[in-house]
Amino acid sequence: MGRMKLGINLGYWGAGMDADNLAVAREADRLGYAVCWAAEAYGSDAPTVLSWVAAQTERIDVGSAILQIPARTPTMTAMTAATLDSLSGGRFRLGLGVSGPQVSEGWYGVKFDKPLARTREYVEIIRKAMARERVSHEGDHWTLPLPGGPGKPLKLTVHPVREHIPLYIAAIGPKNLEQTGEIADGALVIFFAPEHAEETTLGALRAGREKAGRTMEGFDIVPTVPMAVGEDVDALADLFRPYTALYVGGMGSAKQNFYNKLARRMGYEKEAAEIQEKYLSGDKAGAAAAVPRQLIDSTALLGPVERIADRMQAYADAGVTTLSLAPAGFTLDERIAALRTGVEALERAGLA
Numbered sequence: 001m002g003r004m005k006l007g008i009n010l011g012y013w014g015a016g017m018d019a020d021n022l023a024v025a026r027e028a029d030r031l032g033y034a035v036c037w038a039a040e041a042y043g044s045d046a047p048t049v050l051s052w053v054a055a056q057t058e059r060i061d062v063g064s065a066i067l068q069i070p071a072r073t074p075t076m077t078a079m080t081a082a083t084l085d086s087l088s089g090g091r092f093r094l095g096l097g098v099s100g101p102q103v104s105e106g107w108y109g110v111k112f113d114k115p116l117a118r119t120r121e122y123v124e125i126i127r128k129a130m131a132r133e134r135v136s137h138e139g140d141h142w143t144l145p146l147p148g149g150p151g152k153p154l155k156l157t158v159h160p161v162r163e164h165i166p167l168y169i170a171a172i173g174p175k176n177l178e179q180t181g182e183i184a185d186g187a188l189v190i191f192f193a194p195e196h197a198e199e200t201t202l203g204a205l206r207a208g209r210e211k212a213g214r215t216m217e218g219f220d221i222v223p224t225v226p227m228a229v230g231e232d233v234d235a236l237a238d239l240f241r242p243y244t245a246l247y248v249g250g251m252g253s254a255k256q257n258f259y260n261k262l263a264r265r266m267g268y269e270k271e272a273a274e275i276q277e278k279y280l281s282g283d284k285a286g287a288a289a290a291v292p293r294q295l296i297d298s299t300a301l302l303g304p305v306e307r308i309a310d311r312m313q314a315y316a317d318a319g320v321t322t323l324s325l326a327p328a329g330f331t332l333d334e335r336i337a338a339l340r341t342g343v344e345a346l347e348r349a350g351l352a
Contacts, residue, residue, distance in 0.1 A: 181208025186220030249279025
């Protein structure tokens with residue numbers, strides 16, 4: 001019988017939910033959740049939120065899902081990771097991602113090109129810095145130290161609490177998944193449907209692990225899964241229509257939308273095209289209405305505790321090692337209740 005851990009994904013900070021988010025993190029800590037993730041885009045940054053959460057929790061790990069690669073130089077990310085790990089007593093997990101073309105070029109002024117090569121170099125430099133080697137690197141994207149000047153190879157002066165801070169990469173496309181299997185300790189994924197796990201996610205990760213001469217043993221597969229508890233599954237699915245439409249229809253451009261391609265790989269060719277066309281023409285309600293219920297049901301946890309337990313079993317059977325919940329709820333009480341239901345469902349499924 002496989003074991004599976006639970007995580008909680010707070011998403012973005014702000015939007016008037018700051019005190020609630022902290023209460024959710026503290027309750028997750030009390031309930032024995034393994035990790036609490038925070039995100040960043042062009043609002044709240046992840047490290048500040050994670051240090052705030054780490055200061056007010058005891059056991060739960062804190063993880064970035066994700067730190068954006070265009071936002072920081074690799075050595076700054078290593079400094080941040082080492083500092084957060086030290087301050088939290090060895091509870092930090094470093095999740096990285098390239099973000100998307102709009103944010104990378106519009107917000108950071110960093111060209112969104114060669115995302116795979118850029119990620120690989122970034123990880124190489126971070127690994128050197130975290131190992132407290134003197135950092136020198138000659139690549140296509142970074143050169144350290146700069147040639148012909150006063151710079152010299154330096155090494156990190158902070159000792160992280162652990163020899164090895166777990167490094168995750170957010171990946172969706174097949175090539176990115178394969179590289180993630182090769183160079184990271186875990187993969188952060190969204191819109192993960194257990195029924196399609198092999199062709200959308202696992203096959204590519206496994207290929208990357210094999211390339212590096214490793215198995216899937218010890219590799220952490222971490223999908224973030226929206227969750228809503230209740231009896232009326234149709235009504236609960238409707239809660240996630242705007243969210244699903246935003247990703248499948250509105251993330252990226254008509255040419256470059258990884259989530260749209262993922263929905264197509266899951267067999268929703270026609271629907272994915274319709275959602276995107278409506279979303280990009282400004283008809284967000286129409287796009288949400290066009291999302292098939294089955295797509296939402298297969299990528300979220302919906303219903304009463306027994307049904308959620310069955311779905312958790314499917315995630316575990318599909319190879320998921322940490323299931324990060326994003327509980328829906330308009331009130332703090334609803335979100336806390338969902339956290340408790342998560343633990344109960346995990347126990348019912350025999351996975352705790």
